Amino acid sequence: MGYKTLLVHLDDSARRDTRLALALDLAGRFEAHLIGLYLPMPYPNAPVTGGAPALERREQAQAAFLEAGMHAGCRVEWRAPQPGDTATAVLHARHADLLVLGQHERGDHPIDLSSGFVTDLLMTAARPAIVVPHSGAFPTIAENILIAWDGGREAARAASDALPLLRRANCVSIEVVAARDGAKRLRAEEEAADAAAWLDLHDVSASFHESAREPGVRTSTALLGRASDLRADLIVAGAYAHSRIHERVLGGVTRNLLEAMTVPVLMSH
Structure with a gap:
């Protein structure tokens, strides 16, 4: 493929x-x-x-x-x-x-x-x-990939569309930004593990990590920070949108990633 x-x-x-x-x-x-x-x-x-x-x-x-x-x-x-x-x-x-x-x-x-x-x-x-991105140099691309995962349809579509790149990457990481504790945090951990298991069946070895959602910190900011920590050269993310009459309105995380990206982002809807 x-x-x-x-x-x-x-x-x-x-x-x-x-x-x-x-x-x-x-x-x-x-x-x-x-x-x-x-x-x-x-x-x-x-x-x-x-x-x-x-x-x-x-x-x-x-x-x-x-x-x-x-x-x-x-x-x-x-x-x-x-x-x-x-x-x-x-x-x-x-x-x-x-x-x-x-x-x-x-x-x-x-x-x-x-x-x-x-x-x-x-x-x-x-x-x-x-x-x-509109600025910066990118000597490498898709060698160290970060997948933004929330278990949703768009995230699954993006990960599937990125499989050719994921198979060739040297390092693949899955990042889930979830609640600090409680049932939602446990569910996020399960979703990250399930995503890693699915990728393993496609010959992609991926690590996974969950970040606690901090008050006042955008999910996109957390993802970009994680990408910087890992020195990722590509982020894979679903493109979310809200349906309104006569217009297309991007979801908050999608819009913020497109505005503040520091590395290339593969998006799919």
């Missing part, structure tokens, strides 16, 4: 090369076909930035993508569909096994999530996505 087709979102932002390097690394590991989806402005109301004309920017992005793919020895495919909007991105994303997207950075219009680009892909494309 592996990923046969990957899709990386390309734009004109400074972080494009970071996402592309990570995607090429993964494509090389799995001998996968890599699609570069160029959508520089998936937000209809985003202002046009200065610099080179749109056609010139697109040609530069295409040349850089094809050259990087050639140097990496990967099979790559360039796509620059019109219209370049979120709905188009969702359609292309559904034909890939794994997406590589970028975390938003407020004020950076090409990857600003205020219009719901990453949210829409996570919630509607039915594909797992690795979201890359």
Whole structure:
């Protein structure tokens, strides 16, 4: 089991090369076909930035993508569909096994999530996505993986979608953030042990750990702290959302992870 087709979102932002390097690394590991989806402005109301004309920017992005793919020895495919909007991105994303997207950075219009680009892909494309932070370097990816586990449907889906990476990782840890004591804490311990046993059947050896939920401390903060302690280079987490009429509202932990992530996060819904 592996990923046969990957899709990386390309734009004109400074972080494009970071996402592309990570995607090429993964494509090389799995001998996968890599699609570069160029959508520089998936937000209809985003202002046009200065610099080179749109056609010139697109040609530069295409040349850089094809050259990087050639140097990496990967099979790559360039796509620059019109219209370049979120709905188009969702359609292309559904034909890939794994997406590589970028975390938003407020004020950076090409990857600003205020219009719901990453949210829409996570919630509607039915594909797992690795979201890359808007800052920092990531010399390794998916060698030391932390799984955020709460026993829910989304967490189970994310862990299942991450199995190809989990099998190749050097270290896998399961983290459960639960109540300090009582029945909920005991249940959390059982869920972590059950998750580790399930992974063992898939040839993944994982340790598990339970953290007590501290008053005033967000679950996402606890998870990021644990990832830092373990020096994890990838977090696997379910993407939760609340259903409201005419809008998609991310759950608190999901939203906070997307806002404050310090390492790439694989999310699935």
